[in-house]
Amino acid sequence: MTVAHSPATLPSAVLPPLFDDWFASRGWAPRRHQLEMIQAAEGGDHALLVAPTGGGKTLAGFLPSLIELAERGPRPEHGQGSGVHTLYLSPLKALTTDVERNLMTPIREIGLNIHVESRTGDTKQSKKQRQRESPPDILLTTPEQLALFCAWDGARAYFADLKCVVLDEVHAIWSGKRGDLLSLGLARLQQFAPGMRRVALSATVDDPQLIADWLSPSRLGDEAVRIVKGDPGAPPVIDVLVSQGQVPWAGHTGRHAIPEVYDAIKSARLALIFVNTRWQSEFVFQQLWEINDDDLPIALHHGSLAAEQRRKVEAAMARGDLRAVVCTSTLDLGIDWGDVDLVIQMAAPKGSSRLVQRIGRANHRLDEPSRALMVPASRFEMLECQAAREAVAENAFDWEPIHVGTLDTLAQHVMGCACSEPFSLEDLHAEVTTAGPYRALSYEAFEEVVDLVATGGYALRSYDRFARIVRDRNGRWKARNAQVAQRHRMNVGAIVAAGTLNVRVASRRGGAAKQLIGGRKVGEAEEWYFEQLTPGDTFIFAGQVWAFQVITGTDALVTHAKGNDPKIPSWGGSKFPLSTSLASRVRDIIHDRDHWRVLPGDVQEWLELQESRSVIPTADSMLVETFPRGSRHFLVAYPFEGNLAHTTLCMLLTRRLDRMGAGPLGFVVTDYSLAIWSIRPMDRIDLNALFEPDILGDDLEAWLEESFMMKRTFRNCALISGLIERRQPGAEKTGRQVTFSTDLIYDVLRRHQPDHLLLRTARADAAAGLLDVGRLGQLLSRIQGHIRHEPLTRASPFSVPVLVQIGRERVSGDAAEMILDESAEALIAEVLDEEAPA
Incomplete structure (x- = not known):
């Protein structure tokens, strides 16, 4: 109530x-x-x-x-x-x-x-x-x-x-x-x-x-x-930067606008430059530093930097010593830096609520308007920025999902309660069901969670290591011993990152061997990234160039370097999804020709060219284009449902296309569209049958059974529930060690207890988090009977941003941007050619 x-x-x-x-x-x-x-x-x-x-x-x-x-x-x-x-x-x-x-x-x-x-x-x-x-x-x-x-x-x-x-x-x-x-x-x-x-x-x-x-x-x-x-405050002033009067056809970093962003920094007291991923923060910081001829104090802030470095940046901001900070979501919630008078959003914000939070960091006062500058990286992003701008003006936030409490999280809490004091099943169940997400939790389901903590489940109960709680003489549950309680306290929390290594500055210890030892911690980066490097490879991290030397335990040792063409580490799982409400607004803008008048001239021309070469979809339909290009045949669809949902859909569509005899060869996605290419033409395929919602049934189950994603999701559930502990007194398991342990347990449970609580939890997590199945189901229901198919003789203007991604997903850093620029240039020329290819 x-x-x-x-x-x-x-x-x-x-x-x-x-x-x-x-x-x-x-x-x-x-x-x-x-x-x-x-x-x-x-x-x-x-x-x-x-x-x-x-x-x-x-x-x-x-x-x-x-x-x-x-x-x-x-x-x-x-x-x-x-x-x-x-x-x-x-x-x-x-x-x-x-x-x-x-x-x-x-x-x-x-x-x-x-x-x-x-x-x-x-x-x-x-x-x-x-x-x-x-x-x-x-x-x-x-x-x-x-x-x-x-x-x-x-x-x-x-x-x-x-x-x-x-x-x-x-x-x-x-x-x-x-x-x-x-x-x-x-x-x-x-x-x-x-x-x-x-x-x-x-x-x-x-x-x-x-x-x-x-x-x-x-x-x-x-x-x-x-x-x-509360009463509404002064409406923010939000501008959209159109670099040199043009918006790129494709891209995702906003690199083309870096000189104008630098000029905006020079005219501000203190600017916060928000990006959506840690990779982008390192990239944008490096780009700004290369043109910083005025030696402006510009800093970098993201969650993988060492805590000491983050605190130094925060203290410098509070003192007014900085002119700009390139940052991720680590600084977009509630922090009151009084001198910030400009917020710059590099690339599209992906959600109106996030944009409001970030804008609010400028002029953190209710009665003064905050000033923000959005920098779209492409023409589709221009549409998204406009949609976000209008949502903020209407005070419309992103829609909230309804959430049911997860059982791996409950298992962690049960273990914590046992470490604190003995509990009875009845009393703790009564307490837990006062928590909003667990009000509907049955007593039987709660007993199953307690059994997981007590035995690991019947397939694992013969292994003593999984017995973490025991009954006392009064029949109440308590931690098995002090060592078990200590290990639990070292592993609390529901944030599970991919296996990371501490990035430490190396120095040489004396002796003939001159062994490298780790010193000051620079931050953390994912283990898989360093496993691809050889000693001497250079990369950019924390705004500096480093040379990788060696991995020792949970540390990656590095030394200062100059290096040519250093790479930038990529962190998994850090890309924000396009919000459902913002995606709906983008579809509305595309459909409404009167709305085009608020867009830059070259974006209007792009929309008009799409209308003349293909079709502009209605807000409630989905456009599907098929066309040949080179020796391949392409299917490009425009669901506007975000990278995650599109990736899952492509995985399922390629399975179905294979059964239909199309011979699919690969796919790429963006937040706005997806492209699949094949050996045989796809223009005569029954698209309503291809996009039938039943694809989320047997096809999804079969794909999940084969997918590495299930093992990865199970790993996270096992860590959160406490079945596997990463940190132990005096030691910490590497990501590889954790993965090895959880993969073994996963295989045992699939064979001997396929209905195990953590397997069920992992399936639900994969459906909601990794696959976005709920959103995908809504999409497939929405487009049934509303698919607009346009067979074309060549690529359309809308297809350029997704087609230029082909080949780029295996390249990182500046090389990726070069491939993007060159392939986009050739493809745009092809699209603009008045004469259709033979």
């Missing part, structure tokens, strides 16, 4: 004089939504605040706690009242640090005796130990640290005084496995402190009701959560 109040129905909240004077001293007045959050606290209500960036959301979340702590008496050193009062949870370490700095401003200026500290994976062990012995009043941390808290012995006593939990940027976390683990942690805290209030904050929620239901601590989801909505 949710309760939304309008200002007219609420009495005016009164700020205590201390706080009223502080607002006045800054020339401020408390905003309506800040007063409503105080009223919610006075009524003991849980609350969800949805307010624009720069509207004081974080302060609104903390104000009730600050007021309550200011009015309390002396804090006892031990016993009741000496524990954590407010727990703040953020999805980003950088945001936690930023909030600590900003929260100290009112505390210091008002003169409050309130102790605030942060705790993340980067916090020193000595400080963590001190926090355990002497808790701060307000503790700022991450969901992973909450999972660790839940696995502490003594956690119940530590959080007995907890009055409030503040969840910042809740939209970024609630619907995935991190959200599952967070929700289970909240349910645990509510058992420790029944009177605890839950407060969630966000600027970009499409459906507040969904989040409010998730936030509710009731088994039925019917405990009141007050939804508070």
Whole structure:
């Protein structure tokens, strides 16, 4: 149940004089939504605040706690009242640090005796130990640290005084496995402190009701959560950069516009240049550095850099020492860098909610417009940028998926509870089903999860290593021993990255052999990347050129180098999908000729050329073109459903085309289209039969059985559930060692227990995450009877961006861009030729 109040129905909240004077001293007045959050606290209500960036959301979340702590008496050193009062949870370490700095401003200026500290994976062990012995009043941390808290012995006593939990940027976390683990942690805290209030904050929620239901601590989801909505702020000013009056036909980096981006940086106080992948961040940073004739202080920030390097960049931003930072999503949530006056989005944003978050980093104040510049890398991206621009103007966010809690995440939580204190099945099931994603969890399914933690499942129960919990004399479950509990605490969390190696600067130890040893950590990159290198190969990382030397354990040792044509590492799984709502808007723009007038002239001409050479599809149909080119025959379709869904569809279509006798040879995809080429023509194939939704039945199952993706997904589920542990005291398994272990277990389970809980979970994860089956199913249903087939004699204008990808997927770095440029140039000339080829 949710309760939304309008200002007219609420009495005016009164700020205590201390706080009223502080607002006045800054020339401020408390905003309506800040007063409503105080009223919610006075009524003991849980609350969800949805307010624009720069509207004081974080302060609104903390104000009730600050007021309550200011009015309390002396804090006892031990016993009741000496524990954590407010727990703040953020999805980003950088945001936690930023909030600590900003929260100290009112505390210091008002003169409050309130102790605030942060705790993340980067916090020193000595400080963590001190926090355990002497808790701060307000503790700022991450969901992973909450999972660790839940696995502490003594956690119940530590959080007995907890009055409030503040969840910042809740939209970024609630619907995935991190959200599952967070929700289970909240349910645990509510058992420790029944009177605890839950407060969630966000600027970009499409459906507040969904989040409010998730936030509710009731088994039925019917405990009141007050939804508070902030007043709209000044609309952002969003420009789209059209480099030299032209938009490229194809591309994905925006390299063509780097000189204009550099000029924009020179005219700004501090610019944040957002990109969508870590590879792009390294690439764009290098491109800017090469033309930085003015020696502007430009920095780089992404999640694979060493924590020390990220902190240096953040500190330099706070001091005003930088002019630009090239960054990924590590800086796009809630961080208040006051001097940022320009946000640049390199390439299309892939979602309107993400764009709003990023734009909000500029002029982080509600009443001043944020300024943003989007840099489309291609003409289809130009359409996407325009769609995103219009979505932001309409305050329309990306649609939220409905999420059901995953069982591998629940297994991790069960193990954590056993490490903290013994539990009974009945009590823990009752607790777990108060967590939003697990309200429908049956007792039988819960028993199966507990059995997984206790035995590994019946196919593995004869192996002693999988017995992690045991019953005590009272029939309650507890950790098998202290060593098992320690290993669990070292492996908590729901973020599973591909196997990575620490990139360390090498030095030579004395002696005749002069052995290389690892020194300063530069960051992390994926293990498979280094396995392709030979000693002496050069690559760009952290904005510098390195020469690879050797892999030792979990470290890749490197030395400084100059090197010609250095490569850039590629990180798997880091590309954002095109959101469903933005894809729908792009299809609408293409269909609506009147809408074309807002687009650059060359993009309008491109659309008109497509209409004359092929056809412009309607918003509810899908265009399929077939044509010969060279000795091959092509089928190009335009679903506009994102790279992931298109890849899965191509894998299934090529199987079906093979059975139809077309002789498919390969495929490539973009976020907007897909291309398949074959030995025989495909222009007479029954396209309705080819795209029949039943392709998601037997074809999908057969393909999954053969696919390496299932093993990779199972590996992730095994790590999250704790069946396999990567980190152990004094050691850490390499990615290859983890993969070897999980592959063995996967094969055993497929033979002896094909309905094993983790196999079922892996199939569901593969369908949702790796394959985007749900979105694919919606696409196939939508286009049935609405496929527009155009047999052509040559490639169409729309087909150029996807066709130039052929051959490029096996090349990286500048070489890939060169291939893209050269093949695009030849293909564009072919498309523009007035005379059709013989």
